[in-house]
Amino acid sequence: MADSNTPVAKASPRSSPMQQISVALTVNGVRRELEIAPWTTLLDALRERLGLTGTKKGCDHGQCGACTVLLDGRPINSCLALAVMQDGSDVTTVEGLARDGTLHPVQQAFIDHDAFQCGYCTPGQICSAVGLISDGRARTRAEIREAMSGNICRCGAYPNIIAAIEEAMKAT
């Protein structure tokens, strides 16, 4: 049973303040400066500090791909990257793909092919797909499937994701 006489404990700041480090990132073309603890991941910096919640957290352990962003054009798991180590990098998130209100061809193809259901894995899938297309190595359907296997879709939209990527590949 709860003991109503026990007061809600309040912390007294006795330990030393967590050291903050300055980081400058270019996010979706905009330079952002942050004072950030060294243990903050790029994913949490985007979501909790910069309000860019389009990038998703599905595991925080590099197992699901929901947090995929483009770092200097290459897809990475942002939950496995510390923000302080990306000083000076160029980060593109799902929010930065559309141009002047026009969707990126991959985004449009995802809508047209119903390549998602709940939409939670979708930003990661799209960033991986954009990276995959610009990398240009995956050409066959089997290669695309293999390359996209780091992005789990629990809704099971995989065949539609492949169809969307194939169409976007043709368009680019």
Added chain:
Amino acid sequence: MTSYIGTATSRIDGRDKVTGTARYAAEFGAPDLAYASLVTSPIARGRLKRLDVTAALKVQGVITVLSHQNRPSMADNDKAYKDQVAPRNGSPFRPLYDDGIKFSGQPVAVVLAEDLETASYAASLVHVAYDEEPHVTDITRQRYNGMALKAPAKPRGDATKAFSESDARHEADYFVPIEHHNPMELYASTAIWNDGRITVYDKTQGVQNVHGYLCGVFECDPGDIRVMSPYVGGAFGSGLRPPFQVALAVLAARAISRSVRLVLTRQQMYAIGYRPAMIQRIQLGAKADGSLNAISHDAVTSTSEYEDFHRNETTWSSLLYRSETAKYDHKLVRLDLPTGCDMRAPSAATGVYALEAAMDELAEALKMDPIELRLKCYSDRDQSNGLPFSSKNLRECYRQGAETFGWSRRNPAPRSMREGHEFIGWGMATGVWEALQMPIAVRIALTSNGHAEVSCATADIGTGTYTIMAQVAADMLGLPLEAISIKLGDSTLPQAPVEGGSWMAASVSNGIVTTSQAIRDDLLKLAQRLPGSPLKGRSGDEVVLANGAIALKTDGRDATAIADVMRSAGIDRIEREERTTFAKDDAHAHNTHSAIFAEVRVDEDIGVIRVTRVVSAVAAGRILNLKTARSQIMGGVVWGMGMALHEETLIDHRFGRMMNANIAEYHVPVNADVHDVDVIFVDEQDEFVNPMGIKGLGEIGIVGVPAAIANAVYHATGVRVRDLPITLDKLTRKA
């Protein structure tokens, strides 16, 4: 008029989802937001002896640590904790209530801090001592210690005797392990504090269920709490009941009078709910011509020590096939685990797996084609109660599915088909689910500028609810799709049931029809007041709303623009909220059906299994949206692949703890696992199930798929694996 219903309309929420603007429960904030992190129990049963929070409180940025010792008050009766879909029997789990430990992973303390990293770091500094008690978590050891549950149907005849006298017999055990939903979105709640009132953004399949639960647990007025869930990153049944994190987020907000966000880790989510493991024993007896004369289906499933959760695994074999005799038995075993919960097609995904794998074995014993056997036992009536189906086009599913798949080219002998170093196996199975609908209320506000807002407290968990609601409303109101906006996922909206059981499409669509008719009738009355109105003396049934106008149904002529009708009446808004209930149709059984065909390729040397082709032919009444419907079934097929080949939650019974509580070691299908999936919707008109003839699709997609794959693996390899998942080691183990 129908111009959107039945078409392949793209999701209206698609743009939000591909641009990252769709916001989920953890993505709402407030300036005073505090972050919560949980401390959970590593023991499965016992008591919390000591809690030492000294080190945690010393960390700068920690606000407080809550436990059962210092939490704000919570209700002290079971009724308050019983949500809409709680099991009837038992005492629901009360998070942070007292020192009792009921399962490994149970939250015992909540650390609150100014930022996320500080909260999780400080949680690691909370030291807890426990008094451990012996626990039991292994269903196989408790198989014969279960409590008897009421059978879903009365036995018919003497199945034991009939079985012993059958020309062909098959009898075996089938095992399905614990499985976890693992939606991609982590379970999360953000409680926004506003002067004692709280708005909670929650990951749920039923905002009003969570609302009622929170008002009960915290003994507060309905107006003090609002639950919002505009987007849900998958749930599959795990969001039907309020998970513990929503109670803890609200508890924490009340404790510190601030906004609080609590996001579970993937590991912590494993204590939310799961598909219970089950052991099933099936006996099938048939005459030489293939007609069944005995079905016996026994199931043993598990629940927690504190609640009786179960569904009827055996109900499906009681209704599907004609058989002279039948009997059923279901026992429930108590384990020191959290209570299980519904997971996509609860009881059918598992029960039909066992039945349909057994049917394949019987077909082999009879030297009969598996489809032929099923046609031989085909029933136009629900065998458990003798009622005819409101519609059942399963025959056509078999026919079209077989034709698309190329079934006639199958060589029935196992290990007879191969290409290169791979054996090829072809298997099939039947699927069945129930067609349900629930009472629901829908509000529509039509404005004279030709826009309509449709609202209902339902959810879109990826199913496409937003889109089908807009399609139905557009057609019923005679407006373009773009003129419809949908509001859902807010507990203050008109009443809706939880989104589950495949009942939402039918419920909300018929609900929109009812309210649209009320709007139509209002418009008709106004139109009839216009001088020389051609609609004078006409009833609501004789008119239609189409192309932004109200007109006679017969010829569509003499149309009057809705905007003109409203303007001349001097109003710019018509708002109606109507409740829809569904007449009980006791004269029929209501079900969806499917036929699934699967091709697997199995490596001859190392036993790697690939599912290279699946055809799913579905008879589910009227299909509202061909695009989202196809996706629903495809998703179900992918789930069936996971169930057949990948998914299994493993428990270390020495500790009573789930060992692979993450998404790397709990295997789910990835893109490379999924090849061609062909979905066929067989034409099925149903005039009895509900006025629109909708039967729902959320569950039927998975049912039968695990059996079709298991049967294909047997056909490829000649090895029957009856304990899921069929991993490659099981293909070579000695019996």
